[in-house]
Amino acid sequence: MTEQPPELGRFLRARRAGVAPADLGLPLGAGTRRTPGLRREELAALAGVSIDYYIRLERGKETRPSPAVVDALGRALRLDAEELAFLRELAAQAARGGAHPRPAASTSRTVRPTLRRLLETVRPCPAYVLSRTNDMLAANPSGLALTPGMIDYPEKQRNTIRYTFLHPQARSLWPDWEVKARSCVAHLRAVAGSDPDDPELAAIVGELAVKSPEFSRMWERYDVRRVGNGQKTFLHPTVGTMTLSHEVMEINRMEGGRIVVYSAEPGTADYDAMVLLDMEGAGLLEGSCGARVLTVDAEQDADVEHGRSL
Structure with a gap:
């Protein structure tokens, strides 16, 4: 049975699919690109991590990326401040691994x-x-x-x-x-x-x-x-x-x-x-x-x- 990637992996995959290589000055190469947006190896290179490490991260096999790696991925994906904060939160969730989930916030519906x-x-x-x-x-x-x-x-x-x-x-x-x-x-x-x-x-x-x-x-x-x-x-x-x-x-x-x-x-x-x-x-x-x-x-x-x- 194929494992579904975690939320962190889904987010990274969705966002790299939305980045045009030409916007980052990357060559399109010969022929038609089979992958929309950035390839895994391109994003890994832009973020300064190995392709093997990035693949493990996207597939949920690596769950504790350092803050420096997270920020580097955010810069490579051209995330704004709000999107970068979201990426950091997903990385924190991956590090917690569900073993010690953060308590749910109070959702009061009382209108004073x-x-x-x-x-x-x-x-x-x-x-x-x-x-x-x-x-x-x-x-x-x-x-x-x-x-x-x-x-x-x-x-x-x-x-x-x-x-x-x-x-x-x-x-x-x-x-x-x-x-x-x-x-x-x-x-x-x-x-x-x-x-x-x-x-x-x-x-x-x-x-x-x-x-x-x-x-x-x-x-x-x-x-x-x-x-x-x-x-x-x-x-x-x-x-x-x-x-x-x-x-x-x-x-x-x-x-x-x-x-x-x-x-x-x-x-x-x-x-x-x-x-x-x-x-x-x-x-x-x-x-x-x-x-x-x-x-x-x-x-x-x-x-x-x-x-x-x-």
């Missing part, structure tokens, strides 16, 4: 009352709270209405990455759906680097791998990127086209939790679209569960004391 008040305060700006794996734990009215059809999911199934790949309205919502989808997958890869045994991660990855061929294809690319600030354009079916800036802020004492807030310059068409979106979202919530901030596990949240801060 102060966070819910903050979501209300920023209206009409769409805003929501996400878990480490992008479960939508709470949202203000425009935050919920920003992704049309999200309210049709049961509350505990509201996940922005599930929506991106599986909801029928998602592909028409973002004009650059492929870029958006790859960003989602890269975020999950980054989560996998820090906590590969997270059961919530395993659940969402397993579901999407079965249900979405596009997700499976992107997952095998091993792109790594935490989602940050920027702009997104939405082709919203009820309020029209709008381009919104977004800020992503980590939440204290909520491992991996983030609050995402979208905004637009007052007096612009984008801002007016946000106001309409907020009105639409308030109507959705009024019709489904009363006009309030959407919160998962609302009964549990009500027991959280009000004196805590972000």
